Amino acid sequence: MKIGLEVHVQLPTRSKMFCSCPTTDAEAPNTHVCPTCLGMPGVKPVMNKKAVEYGIKLAKMLNCEIPEVMWFSRKTYFYPDMSKGVQITQYENTVGKKGIYYVNGGRPIHITKIQLEEDPGKTKRFGDQSSLVDYNRAGTPLTEIVTDPDFKTPAEAREFLRQLIADIRHTIDLPDDGERSIRADCNISVGVERVEVKNVSGLKNVERALTFEFVRQTKILKAGGKIERETRGFDEERGVTFSVRKKEWEADYGYINEPDLGIFHIGDLARSITIKESPTKMAVRLSQEYKIDQKTADQFVSTSVGLAKMFEVLVKATDIQTALSWTKGTISANWKTFEACGKDPEGITKIIKKLSEGRITDVEADIELKAYMAGRDACAIREQCGDLCKIIEKYLDANPEIVNEIKRNEKAINRVIGHVMKETGGKYSSADIVSETKNALCHRL
């Protein structure tokens, strides 16, 4: 089985790719439009420089070759939502090509190319067979990342996509509005012929669509049938793919160079752009630099790049072991709350420093951290947590075998939960109990 992905990412520019219409959601259909994005006769596209910069950033993130000059092409096909009858995209000399991207710091996935292009509008179909077209989206800048058919399983494709999305978000500051702005075309061939499942959004759906196709194609081949080259859609509700049309061949698109835009000399621009370290690269670096295991580094980074940075700050303020155990424990457990309340990470460093200088105990540090990170009053927390901590510590002291059991199988924490619930009559939530137990265990390592 061979799987390749074409990932479409909407670039976070304020205006469209070739005109100044806004890219934000519109109140009504066909309101964020102008002669240019409607493709009125006589208009000319004018490139949004920001879109090119984003393209270069992503090309760098994917370790692509970036050419000195790039240009755009016209891809011609007839569809009502394509206002110009052509789509401006890249075909030759794209913003990046021949990249390489490592999944989980391990297996390399080859990036065929990364190209810039505009989104078409949207067609809305109605039950009475009529259709309406909304061009608000027409001209929204997209980048398409095309991989080689390097994936061996649907799960691997999903893992790649998960990591890729996190890296993209971080690299171009893509707002975190679910997975709405990221769509993937999934190419899969079990036999010889390739099938493309268009416009799948969401990680889970990508894996589901691919798995469904794998099973469907395998069945056809086993029954001695032939797989047709075609484009399919994915029905999220039923989890099945369905035929949309027989796949167009490249010949049908009739690419020519986009004559209205000319050639872009992007070499100097590309050299002047530096990108932030991507979460994936950061995880690999953390694991190598501080000799911590890859999984922990991944966890830090996938919780938040901020948490991973916190870890590095703590290492410098104290030592690797202290930084590691506290980042893994209390700090990581409370990180989302901390980010939400917007406090200064400097406060965390101060608490851990006090601890490593022996001015406070583990338990005190734990309480102070929680209070600080929740932006709440330390005394109240100290009291409440102190009680919970005491109960758990006491229970663990009395039943040392549980500590080892939990290390083997996290589900053993249920026994602690049961005990605390019984002891306090359900005063603490099981989530709190779990996080406290984990804290307690960290310090017992």
Added chain:
Amino acid sequence: MKDLLAKLSKLNDKYSMFTTITADKDAGDSKFLFSAKDGLTSKDMETKCGSRILEGYRPVFDATAIAKMREAGGKLIGKTNMDEFGFGSFSTNSPFGVPKNPYDLERSCGGSSGGAACAASVIEYHVALGVSTGGSVCCPASFCGVYGLVPTYGRVSRYGVIDNGNSLDKVGLLSSCPFQIAKFLPIISGKDPKDPTSCCQPELEIKGKKIKSVAVPENALDGLSKDVRSGFNASLDTLRGMGIDVEMITMPSLKYAIPAYYIIETSEASTNLASYVGMRYGRQDGDLSLKFDDYFNYFRTEYFGDETKRRIILGTYARMAGLRDRYYSKSLRVRLHIISSYKEILKEHDAVLTPTMPFVSPRFDEISNMSPVESYSADRLTVPPNLTGMPHMSVPCGYDGNGMPMGMQIVTDHWQEDRLLTFAKEWGAVFDVRRPEVPL
């Protein structure tokens, strides 16, 4: 000016040069009147680009060239007739009547800016905006005995030019008076943020730079009609008399221009025409309950003319995968080769000179007997400079035994419009333009 506005529709009845005429007979406080080819979008006038598919279309914006003429105090009096989307050399591919040559109503005005040349010829001191892709300004200028200037590609904004071949389209000027052309070129020139291809131009400098030597490619003179040959030879003598050095050269690359041009032009045009499906502007009719591709098919079959369909098919073929390298991509390389062959000659000479058209304006019955290839090859002298994007101009240079005008075409290096304008004025002083007899 009032006079002209009053008799405009009568004039048009005779020559069919306009497809739309201003309803306003009052010149108001405008400083001059001008017309524009219907391939340029205009806010207050229907813009059809010579096609039934755009009937009834009123753009919401002015083409930059029209906007600049208006800003300078001009009044747009009408939109001139043309071949559909600029496809043709005789303006006979127009569904809105065919403009008639002011020197002989049985003959063509040339194309595709035929209506513009006719207006420039019939109306004294008139300036008409035209558009040239492969010769659409020089050809009609030659057939109608007027001056036609095509500036360097990118000199005048293409915003509002309804695209034929985007990498070739240029807004140009036609007038019977060379001074009018010199006056209005600076007005319509300049960078326009709405057209990126206009943004890399150097400033237009008018310093009175002269043309001191011209190169005449001998191989371009093959197949000229007898009249054009003798008219052109006489002009060469006049040039020598003006102190201009005339040298005969050979330019083998010229013969590749026609095939390369028609491939690039049809390739680009066929993509531009993809947006005409009867959905967003212009004419809208047909059975909306059809599936979209059936509706599009019906609409395009019904409202595109034959020549337009021919170019769509040619262009689509030339850019198909597998054929693309052989036709489209190769033509782009041929274009570069032709540019460098001009550059080479223009190192030694100030301009390249040829006749504009190999014959004087043909009669309509002769045109209807021409095959597409014959009519395409009529452009063999106007196509090469258009392919290079170099500025060029047709100036009237003689008349045949029937009094039909002919022109010669002079090409300078990129951005050297100044030399052309200076030459036009000097030529205007020695060459006596015969004006056609205009009734009313």
